[in-house]
Amino acid sequence: MQPKKKVRVAVTGYGVIGKRVAEAVGLQSDLVLAGVADVVADWRLAVAVEKGFRVFGATAPAAAAMRAAGIEVSGEVLDLLGAADIVVDCTPKNIAATNIEAYRKLGLKFIVQGGEKHAVTGHSFVADSSYETAIGRQSTRVVSCNTTSIVRTLTALKQAGLLHNARGTLLRRATDPWESHETGIMNTLVPEPSIPSHQGPDAQSVDPDLDVVTMAVKVPETLGHLHFWNVRMTRTAGKEEVLDAFRASSRIALVRGDNGLKALNSIKEWMLDIGRPHGDLYEVALWADMLTVQGDELFYAYMVDNQAIVIPETIDAIRALAGDETDAAASIWATNAALGIGSLSGSGPPTPRVDP
Known part of the structure; x- marks a missing residue:
């Protein structure tokens, strides 16, 4: 029997x-990294070569600058695309929308990130919610870090039959740490000018x-985002029932402030x-001891790592588009196991938890 061919990414x-x-793809047993492409010729691409990644210039001048x-x-980006089955476009906001014509001409399946509009692909992805509808598609959009956390947590409540409606306030980090x-x-707070903000x-x-x-x-820090949520539940429920709903998701980590994890920096x-x-938090870190239930009202808060939370979602999106794995739970388990997040069955690597 021939072994299953790995999906080239x-x-x-x-x-x-x-x-x-790129690093996460390399950890999956069913995927292989074809290479990475960029326009810059600095330390980041030198590190990519040191990691054993094949590096391509996104343009001819970029390739020349890298060599210099x-x-x-x-090679150049068309050489990379010719060696791939699926491309994950992680270019800055609005650039991916200009790249997709080339992907379509080549018949490549593609994934864009949350900075692009939903209309670019006509499908938006979070594994817990929309894996099945992405199976076999030509393209999907992995939504932003904040949107991923919203869908994860509300889907957990929805699947437990507890979600009626939700109202959230987001404190957003001002920029990525490296830049x-x-x-x-500095020394100010900047409200998003419309309600609802775009994440809802x-x-x-x-x-x-x-x-x-x-x-x-927007707040003057770069460690991550902080969310506060007020949820109207479908009925009166106890705190433990709510916590059990969140525990059912392998990508929600229940943490406790009274155990020392009081703030974003400690997490x-x-x-x-x-x-x-990279110190990446792939999960939503939700404070179990802060969570409060008053009748059918639920209040909770959590941290989002803007650099990490979409990584497992992107891996699952690759599998969904490839179409070989049609079981969302199986893909989530495989991704979790490879990244050390945990597993739905509880038999894989443990999800870091401080909730007793």
């Missing part, structure tokens, strides 16, 4: 998300049945101490 854009996607910088170049010397805000409607692009409204404010330090690559 190209990554265009080797930045905050692209490098993490001493970076080993395997905080260039962008971001974006969550509805994944699940139109969600009754959700969001407000957001980030925890991820570094347990050896997560």
Whole structure:
């Protein structure tokens, strides 16, 4: 019997998300990284070569600049795309929308990130909610970090029959840590000018049945996002029943402030101490001891790692488009096991938890 052929994955854009996607693809037994492409010729691409990744210039001038910088170049982007079955476009906002014509001409399946509009692919992805509808499609959009967390947590409540509607306030990090010397805000808070903020409607692009409204404010820090939620449940429920609903999701980690994990920095330090690559928190870190139930009203808060939460979702999206794995739970389990997140059955690597 011939072994199943691995899905060949190209990554265009080797930045905050692209490098993490490339690393995660390399950890999957059913996927193989065809290579990465970018326009820059700096330390990031030199590191990619050191990791054993094939590097391609996104343009001819980019390839020439890489060679001039001493970076080993395997070719240009069309060479990479010709060696791939699926491309994950991790280029900056609005650039992917200009790249998709080339992907379509080549007959390539493709994934874009949450900075692009839903209309670019006509499908938005979070594994817990929309895996099945992505199976075999030519393309999908992995939604933003904040939207991913919203869909994960509300889907957990919905699957437990507890969700009626949800209202959330998001405190958004100002910029990515690696470029905080260039962008971001200082000594101010900047509210998103419309209510709902864009994350609520974006969550509805994944699940139109969600009754959700969001407000957001940009804050002067770069560690991650902080969400506060007020949920009207379908009925009166106890705190433990609600916690059990969240525990049912392998990608929600229940943490406790009274155990020392009181803030974003302590959770980030925890991820570094347990050896997560880049200190990445793939899960939603939800404070179990803060969670409060008053009749049919639920209040809770959680942390979102903007650099990491979409990585497992992207891996699952690759499998869904490839069409070989039609079971969402099986894909989630495989991704979790490879990244050290945990498993739905509880038999795989344990999800980091401080909830007793």
